[in-house]
Amino acid sequence: MTLLGHFALWAAFLIGVWSAGLAFFARWQDRPELSLAIRRGSYAVCAALLVASAALWKGLFSHDFNIEYVAAYTSRNLPEYYLVTAFWAGQKGSLLFWAVVLGIFGALAQALTSNRFKDLLPYVAGVTNITAAFFIAVMLFGEGANPFERLSFTPADGRGLNPQLQNPGMIAHPPTLYLGYISLAVPFAFAIAALMARRLDAGWIIAMRKWALASWIFLSIGITIGMWWAYLELGWGGVWAWDPVENASLLPWLTLTAFLHSVMIQEKRGMLKRWNMGLIIGTFLLTIFGTFITRSGVIASVHSFTQSSVGYFFLGFLLVTAILSFTLLYTRWPDLEPEAELESLASREAAFLFNNLALVGIAFSVMWGTLFPIISEAVRGTKITVGPPFFNKVNIPLGLFLLLLTGIGPLIAWRKASAANLQRQFIVPTVTGLVTTVALLLAGLRDGWALAALGISGFVVGTIGQEFWRGVRARHVMHDESIPVALVRLMGRNRRRYGGYIVHVGIVLYFVAFTGLAFRTKAEVDLVPGQSTTIASPFGWTYELTHLGISQYSALNRQVSAATLEVKRDGVRIGTIKSEKRQHVDSFGNRLFEPSTEVGLRSDLREDLYVVYGGSPDGTERSHFVLQVNPLVAWFWIGGAVLVLGGMLTMWPGGPQVKTKRRAPVQAGYEATLTGMPS
Amino acid sequence: MGSEVVEAIAALVVGLALIWLVLQPIVAPAPQAPEAFEPPDPEETPRGRALLALKEIEFDRATGKLSDDDYTMLHNRYSARAIAVLDDAAEPDAEPMRRTPTASGHPCPTCGGATVPHAAFCGACGASLSVGIPSRTTP
Numbered sequence: 001m002t003l004l005g006h007f008a009l010w011a012a013f014l015i016g017v018w019s020a021g022l023a024f025f026a027r028w029q030d031r032p033e034l035s036l037a038i039r040r041g042s043y044a045v046c047a048a049l050l051v052a053s054a055a056l057w058k059g060l061f062s063h064d065f066n067i068e069y070v071a072a073y074t075s076r077n078l079p080e081y082y083l084v085t086a087f088w089a090g091q092k093g094s095l096l097f098w099a100v101v102l103g104i105f106g107a108l109a110q111a112l113t114s115n116r117f118k119d120l121l122p123y124v125a126g127v128t129n130i131t132a133a134f135f136i137a138v139m140l141f142g143e144g145a146n147p148f149e150r151l152s153f154t155p156a157d158g159r160g161l162n163p164q165l166q167n168p169g170m171i172a173h174p175p176t177l178y179l180g181y182i183s184l185a186v187p188f189a190f191a192i193a194a195l196m197a198r199r200l201d202a203g204w205i206i207a208m209r210k211w212a213l214a215s216w217i218f219l220s221i222g223i224t225i226g227m228w229w230a231y232l233e234l235g236w237g238g239v240w241a242w243d244p245v246e247n248a249s250l251l252p253w254l255t256l257t258a259f260l261h262s263v264m265i266q267e268k269r270g271m272l273k274r275w276n277m278g279l280i281i282g283t284f285l286l287t288i289f290g291t292f293i294t295r296s297g298v299i300a301s302v303h304s305f306t307q308s309s310v311g312y313f314f315l316g317f318l319l320v321t322a323i324l325s326f327t328l329l330y331t332r333w334p335d336l337e338p339e340a341e342l343e344s345l346a347s348r349e350a351a352f353l354f355n356n357l358a359l360v361g362i363a364f365s366v367m368w369g370t371l372f373p374i375i376s377e378a379v380r381g382t383k384i385t386v387g388p389p390f391f392n393k394v395n396i397p398l399g400l401f402l403l404l405l406t407g408i409g410p411l412i413a414w415r416k417a418s419a420a421n422l423q424r425q426f427i428v429p430t431v432t433g434l435v436t437t438v439a440l441l442l443a444g445l446r447d448g449w450a451l452a453a454l455g456i457s458g459f460v461v462g463t464i465g466q467e468f469w470r471g472v473r474a475r476h477v478m479h480d481e482s483i484p485v486a487l488v489r490l491m492g493r494n495r496r497r498y499g500g501y502i503v504h505v506g507i508v509l510y511f512v513a514f515t516g517l518a519f520r521t522k523a524e525v526d527l528v529p530g531q532s533t534t535i536a537s538p539f540g541w542t543y544e545l546t547h548l549g550i551s552q553y554s555a556l557n558r559q560v561s562a563a564t565l566e567v568k569r570d571g572v573r574i575g576t577i578k579s580e581k582r583q584h585v586d587s588f589g590n591r592l593f594e595p596s597t598e599v600g601l602r603s604d605l606r607e608d609l610y611v612v613y614g615g616s617p618d619g620t621e622r623s624h625f626v627l628q629v630n631p632l633v634a635w636f637w638i639g640g641a642v643l644v645l646g647g648m649l650t651m652w653p654g655g656p657q658v659k660t661k662r663r664a665p666v667q668a669g670y671e672a673t674l675t676g677m678p679s
Numbered sequence: 680m681g682s683e684v685v686e687a688i689a690a691l692v693v694g695l696a697l698i699w700l701v702l703q704p705i706v707a708p709a710p711q712a713p714e715a716f717e718p719p720d721p722e723e724t725p726r727g728r729a730l731l732a733l734k735e736i737e738f739d740r741a742t743g744k745l746s747d748d749d750y751t752m753l754h755n756r757y758s759a760r761a762i763a764v765l766d767d768a769a770e771p772d773a774e775p776m777r778r779t780p781t782a783s784g785h786p787c788p789t790c791g792g793a794t795v796p797h798a799a800f801c802g803a804c805g806a807s808l809s810v811g812i813p814s815r816t817t818p
Binding site: 004 | 683686687689690693694696697700701702703704705708715716717719720722723728731732735736738739741742743744745746748749753
């Protein structure tokens, strides 16, 4: 299917360039009648890329090893569902995946946006299509980047999929993160469209804010599943290592989070218009920057694709997009005058400003740390990598400040707050925070950072609880509603506000989980079958693990050595735990890749018992184990789920804000039926 | 060899379909159907924004965030703003779009435009006029 795939790529590329060119021509020549043709370009690019993707999947599923990509990332004995994910496992396929998802989002942006914003849509099509065309150009003209490239011979079997990518987390992690990354092109396209069309009122924000929220939700899911994958597959027992590519995914998340807050100031007060434009352009540029980091190999990372010249396409695109976007912003500078001024430092607006400063501050420090190897090499000639200590030192205080703002912001009224009211608002949250801190001190916690993190978490929970309670009570009094009805209506009619608070609960759970990880215990032991070892839990009890033996067997595409341990907690047997060493093989039994490890895990809400079987010397069952007790890890995944639920509530359609009846779209004008006319 | 011919035919069909999709609006434009009207979000109109602000001020007072003094000051300011928007809309020369109806009916609760007395729908935005201006705010 390479002929069809290749053809579809060219078609998508040419249509993308054509419709983007037409969008700018129509603007230049003032030809609004071309807008339908431009918008059709988005549908055509999407359709062509879907054909190309179907062609690649056909190659993957039919084991056409003459296609270089199929031979490089699959083998005959690879489970079928990994044939689906092999699409984005390698450089070439993931470029096509990126392009097709962008094509789909570009078409959806055209189809789902209200007619009220139709003068923005040709420019939106222009921006999404030229971006898609760029990705296709990388495939067509980049060195070794075309997924439909054929080999001069057909190997009997492929090289198989990297075992680290053979994990359920890998099915969901790249696509969700990509969805977040790629969907950011749509808010960016709306921003550019608003600048081009000089429609800089509230319209473009209303047209794009659900897209920005959707991107944020996808990024959050992608990052959380990525943490889960790292925890299970990389075998070091942590979730976040400040790896350059992890950082690259965090950067747009930070700036987008800042945008989602500061855009509210623009909506309510007409302030920060320039800043918001800058943030959304910057966020999109950061996604391209992240792609550059991943694909150029300039910075070593667990995620990097093979080093190739493809990365420099992205650097070029990054620079050109940055120059063009910021020049456009500069030319529209006078149109973005603020409509109001900050009335008081004791206002929600001011809290949001600090929130933006903290988020952008964290983004800068993460960027600095990520780029430090490149900067140090340029300045001093040696590549110096800054490790987690740098990132933790800078970001823990900034993160806690941000967490504190999460608790403070909602307590302050928009526009203005008086001292007496502030005092009343702060009593409950402050008491909750202090009670949490004192309770933890009494329970024996002495770590200052942990006390601060958990104390502030208590404060934030106090704030959120109070916000819900006072909102419900206000409705109860104002509308004479019962408490449950008031709660449902409160959330239903203020989805953004209360969805946002639920997101904040998710954020608190993340902080709690990160704090827990600071208390993990670790041990390395060699055991022969029958031998036992112990490891203490930070919660005070002791685990006793007894090596039961090694079993070896062959599975579908691997030879497995599994070590089983019996687990007792304070002398009571609670079950067994199994960790595996896997050697992947092709369908002829030839070894593929280095052996990989499957972590053994017993997880509950308090802690995870985490066992890594390091291997046994040939012919013996003497085994090396790395054991860890990781407190509160489950709360990362629960926090992630809460965060996503809150985000979904925020963008759920409906929820009248002003009591005017909203009607379904109707045809304007009158419809007349003529009767009695001669036919 | 046979499969390559099939692929080439498929590519040709796909190519022609795409070209038609993109060029049809230029070479053979279909008659434009009248566009469906969609009412604006409250945030898109100055009146809607002023009403939202008033609603929020009301709610902030009910939840104890605003003192009575601040509430009165802000309430007066945003009420004045809402009324000013209504006055602008009622002014015959202010917005040519809304000049057609005689400006003696109630202002439209959605767009703030003037309406014909006893009209069921707003002549400017098409919203139903059976719903009055909210006298109480709903959080």
